Amino acid sequence: xxxxxxxxxxxxxxxxxxxxxxxxxxxxxxxxxxxxxxxxxxxxxxxxxxxxxxxxxxxxxxxxxxxxxxxxxx
Amino acid sequence: xxxxxxxxxxxxxxxxxxxxxxxxxxxxxxxxxxxxxxxxxxxxxxxxxxxxxxxxxxxxxxxxxxxxxxxxxxxxxxxxxxxxxxxxxxxxxxxxxxxxxxxxxxxxxxxxxxxxxxxxxxxxxxxxxxxxxxxxxxxxxxxxxxxxxxxxxxxxxxxxxxxxxxxxxxxxxxxxxxxxxxxxxxxxxxxxxxxxxxxxxx
Numbered sequence: 001x002x003x004x005x006x007x008x009x010x011x012x013x014x015x016x017x018x019x020x021x022x023x024x025x026x027x028x029x030x031x032x033x034x035x036x037x038x039x040x041x042x043x044x045x046x047x048x049x050x051x052x053x054x055x056x057x058x059x060x061x062x063x064x065x066x067x068x069x070x071x072x073x074x
Numbered sequence: 075x076x077x078x079x080x081x082x083x084x085x086x087x088x089x090x091x092x093x094x095x096x097x098x099x100x101x102x103x104x105x106x107x108x109x110x111x112x113x114x115x116x117x118x119x120x121x122x123x124x125x126x127x128x129x130x131x132x133x134x135x136x137x138x139x140x141x142x143x144x145x146x147x148x149x150x151x152x153x154x155x156x157x158x159x160x161x162x163x164x165x166x167x168x169x170x171x172x173x174x175x176x177x178x179x180x181x182x183x184x185x186x187x188x189x190x191x192x193x194x195x196x197x198x199x200x201x202x203x204x205x206x207x208x209x210x211x212x213x214x215x216x217x218x219x220x221x222x223x224x225x226x227x228x229x230x231x232x233x234x235x236x237x238x239x240x241x242x243x244x245x246x247x248x249x250x251x252x253x254x255x256x257x258x259x260x261x262x263x264x265x266x267x268x269x270x271x272x273x274x275x276x
Contacts, residue, residue, distance in 0.1 A: 012110070012111055014111075015110060015111065016110075024108065027105065027108040027109070028108055028109060028110040029109045029110065029111060029114040029115070029118065030110055030111075032172060033225065034172075034190070034194065034197055034221070037197035037198060037201040037202055037205060038197055038198060038201075040201050040205075041197075041198040041200070041201045044201075053204060053205065057148075058148075
């Protein structure tokens with residue numbers, strides 16, 4: 001998770017406090033629509049697998065916990 | 075009847091003395107409170123105020139009486155998803171915000187609007203090509219114009235759209251609006267205030 005939280009902090013400089021595993025990254029506006037493309041690129045680099053964009057939904061990227069479960073737990 | 079579209083900076087919108095959080099509904103304030111970054115919280119607030127101004131201008135309602143709702147067609151829940159005006163099914167509204175610039179549109183029918191800073195850094199090309207092939211194949215700054223057009227179409231909903239796209243040079247922004255009819259891109263200053271609601275009256 002460390003590379004992801006580091007990326008989120010790079011995208012959101014000056015962010016106060018931790019990013020909880022169950023925090024809604026979209027509602028918190030820590031990721032915007034175009035950031036998603038960079039997020040996908042990051043996740044694919046970390047997991048070594050291409051994400052099937054037809055198979056995922058926005059909710060799969062909504063929290064760090066879900067991201068871990070969906071993309072990084074293999 | 076034209077669709078009204080406006081691009082402004084967040085600062086321009088929030089500088090209007092008649093506009094503020096008091097115009098938002100409780101559920102909107104609750105969502106606003108979840109936004110972690112103050113600058114993005116300001117963007118969201120400004121976009122929600124700007125779309126109220128557009129709707130007021132289009133319908134003739136005072137801004138303070140414009141109520142917004144949202145419905146997600148994916149999960150069926152309210153509070154997020156496509157915005158609309160309860161009780162006015164013939165009016166379409168849309169809003170967008172990105173790093174200090176905001177856009178809103180209101181029109182007689184489905185409408186979608188998107189805005190991005192003109193200097194936005196391109197996303198990873200390989201992912202962009204997969205998500206939006208037309209933008210991924212574009213050169214120079216054309217990718218961003220294709221991106222905002224696609225976002226505007228998506229927000230307008232299913233259908234065939236021919237989005238109108240433009241560059242707002244003073245605000246260093248690129249914007250697009252998708253609607254069924256003609257589009258009037260207007261300045262924030264022409265939208266009136268609480269004391270002078272719209273005259274288009276639909």
